Amino acid sequence: xxxxxxxxxxxxxxxxxxxxxxxxxxxxxxxxxxxxxxxxxxxxxxxxxxxxxxxxxxxxxxxxxxxxxxxxxxxxxxxxxxxxxxxxxxxxxxxxxxxxxxxxxxxxxxxxxxxxxxxxxxxxxxxxxxxxxxxxxxxxxxxxxxxxxxxxxxxxxxxxxxxxxxxxxxxxxxxxxxxxxxxxxxxxxxxxxxxxxxxxxxxxxxxxxxxxxxxxxxxxxxxxxxxxxxxxxxxxxxxxxxxxxxxxxxxxxxxxxxxxxxxxxxxxxxxxxxxxxxxxxxxxxxxxxxxxxxxxxxxxxxxxxxxxxxxxxxxxxxxxxxxxxxxxxxxxxxxxxxxxxxxxxxxx
Amino acid sequence: xxxxxxxxxxxxxxxxxxxxxxxxxxxxxxxxxxxxxxxxxxxxxxxxxxxxxxxxxxxxxxxxxxxxxxxxxxxxxxxxxxx
Numbered sequence: 001x002x003x004x005x006x007x008x009x010x011x012x013x014x015x016x017x018x019x020x021x022x023x024x025x026x027x028x029x030x031x032x033x034x035x036x037x038x039x040x041x042x043x044x045x046x047x048x049x050x051x052x053x054x055x056x057x058x059x060x061x062x063x064x065x066x067x068x069x070x071x072x073x074x075x076x077x078x079x080x081x082x083x084x085x086x087x088x089x090x091x092x093x094x095x096x097x098x099x100x101x102x103x104x105x106x107x108x109x110x111x112x113x114x115x116x117x118x119x120x121x122x123x124x125x126x127x128x129x130x131x132x133x134x135x136x137x138x139x140x141x142x143x144x145x146x147x148x149x150x151x152x153x154x155x156x157x158x159x160x161x162x163x164x165x166x167x168x169x170x171x172x173x174x175x176x177x178x179x180x181x182x183x184x185x186x187x188x189x190x191x192x193x194x195x196x197x198x199x200x201x202x203x204x205x206x207x208x209x210x211x212x213x214x215x216x217x218x219x220x221x222x223x224x225x226x227x228x229x230x231x232x233x234x235x236x237x238x239x240x241x242x243x244x245x246x247x248x249x250x251x252x253x254x255x256x257x258x259x260x261x262x263x264x265x266x267x268x269x270x271x272x273x274x275x276x277x278x279x280x281x282x283x284x285x286x287x288x289x290x291x292x293x294x295x296x297x298x299x300x301x302x303x304x305x306x307x308x309x310x311x312x313x314x315x316x317x318x319x320x321x322x323x324x325x326x327x328x329x330x331x332x333x334x335x336x337x338x339x340x341x342x343x344x345x346x347x348x
Numbered sequence: 349x350x351x352x353x354x355x356x357x358x359x360x361x362x363x364x365x366x367x368x369x370x371x372x373x374x375x376x377x378x379x380x381x382x383x384x385x386x387x388x389x390x391x392x393x394x395x396x397x398x399x400x401x402x403x404x405x406x407x408x409x410x411x412x413x414x415x416x417x418x419x420x421x422x423x424x425x426x427x428x429x430x431x
Contacts, residue, residue: 010391014398084398306391 007089009306015084016314019077022048023321029345032328033338037062040329041069049073066329070322071126075100077318078128081311088194092202092308094130095189096315101129102185105157106178108139108148113174131155145177160184179232186210190237198307201300205312208265208296210238212289215260218246219282222253240265268292290346294320320346370431381424388417 024032024047032040044066045053052069060068078097085093104125111121118140127136135151142148145168149161157180164180190210193203217233218241231247240263241249249256260266261273272288294316301313324345331341367373396410 008394010395011398014395015402018399018402306395 005086007087008085009089009308009311012081012084012089013306013310016081016311019048020314020317023317024325026347029324029328029342029347032325033331033341033345035332037066037329037332040325040332041065044069044325052076063329063333067326068123070326071123074318074322075126075128078315081315082130085311089308089311092193092199093311093315096206096312097129098185098188099129100126101131101155102157102181104129104131104136104139105148105152105161105181108142109145109174109177109181112142112145112148156188157181157184175232182235186235186237198304198309201303202308202312205293205296205300207237207239209293210235211240211265212293214238214241214246216282216286216289218250218256219253219276219285221250222256223282265292268295287344287346290320294346374428374431377427378421378424382421385417385421389414392417 028043028047032043035043041053041057041062044050049069052072053065056065056068056072078100081093082090082097104127107124108121110116111124122140125136127133131139138151139148142151145165149158149165152158152161160180160183161177164176167176168174189206190203193199214233214235217235221233229247231243234241234243234246240260245259249259257273257277261270266273269285269288269292272285275284276282297313297316301310303309324347327344328341331344336344367376393414396406396414399406400410
């Protein structure tokens with residue numbers, strides 16, 4: 001687990017490809033949608049999630065068990081990938097996985113804000129990022145937001161959080177703090193990338209993700225009609241929007257939809273956009289962006305077989321699998337039918 | 349084109365900077381082939397170990413694929429016998 005030495009994509013790709021083979025396919029999903037939570041847990045126990053289900057089985061049950069086992073397995077797998085990679089490869093993968101650090105920081109801040117107890121926060125953390133166990137423990141032990149920021153002082157989140165803290169104290173809402181974390185993450189994500197072909201494709205993927213995030217944020221704002229400055233939610237680095245154009249487009253839903261339909265993503269997102277106009281359903285659009293990213297990720301993994309791209313492709317597929325299983329379990333708990341749950345899944 | 353290359357060869361020979369000893373050239377050929385094989389095995393070997401770590405059954409396949417580039421050294425060895 002280090003950024004020194006030369007990259008070893010061959011080793012990591014071989015291991016990741018083997019693991020990719022054990023991800024669930026259409027067949028398994030079809031089975032899962034017809035099971036109850038207890039059966040899903042048993043099904044997972046017999047697949048690659050066995051260890052986690054067994055470790056957590058005594059403390060949790062039902063859908064919670066599935067959820068925590070999924071989170072833990074995800075963290076374990078991604079930690080492994082970071083462990084294996086060296087040199088430039090480590091840097092490239094860590095960039096993307098830092099989003100779990102950002103997620104953890106936000107979860108802890110929210111937990112402290114709402115006064116949740118330590119164990120409740122702990123189960124919601126996904127320890128897949130770069131933070132080690134010691135820092136996570138110190139984060140969990142922090143009893144005020146000020147203390148959280150102190151723990152993060154020497155990370156990339158320290159300074160932006162410190163700046164946002166003044167605003168938080170004035171207004172009492174978490175938005176400035178959460179935005180600061182997101183922005184720190186996205187700033188690091190796209191800065192100083194190398195210039196070889198696989199890295200360029202990786203960069204294109206990251207930019208697409210930033211674009212989709214901006215698009216979803218803008219759509220949400222445009223639909224809600226709330227009086228919030230859209231520019232405050234803008235994430236730098238995408239190609240589709242500039243701060244100015246996002247602020248303008250977020251005021252008018254029709255214009256925004258048209259703008260996205262005319263962009264380079266129009267072909268992939270077209271059907272979802274039509275659905276958005278007709279049924280007013282943002283969920284379909286979010287699924288379409290996820291499916292587009294996943295399809296792009298799959299393609300990414302085959303063009304340069306020995307580079308960072310198949311690893312990122314696996315990370316995406318794994319994340320998607322965890323989200324799908326979670327959707328199935330939660331759907332079952334809420335009593336949705338198999339068809340309804342299937343429409344919630346993102347499978348390529 | 350060919351003539352020009354010949355010409356160039358003659359000039360180079362007269363200058364005396366080229367390898368004229370057949371045995372030395374053959375040795376160089378084997379050495380370079382071995383270097384190439386080693387470089388190829390580096391990548392294949394690390395991938396094979398990675399695959400084996402995930403699935404022990406891949407040991408035989410990994411071993412075979414790892415030593416496959418060794419054939420190029422054997423082919424290069426033929427050169428030694430024919431010069």
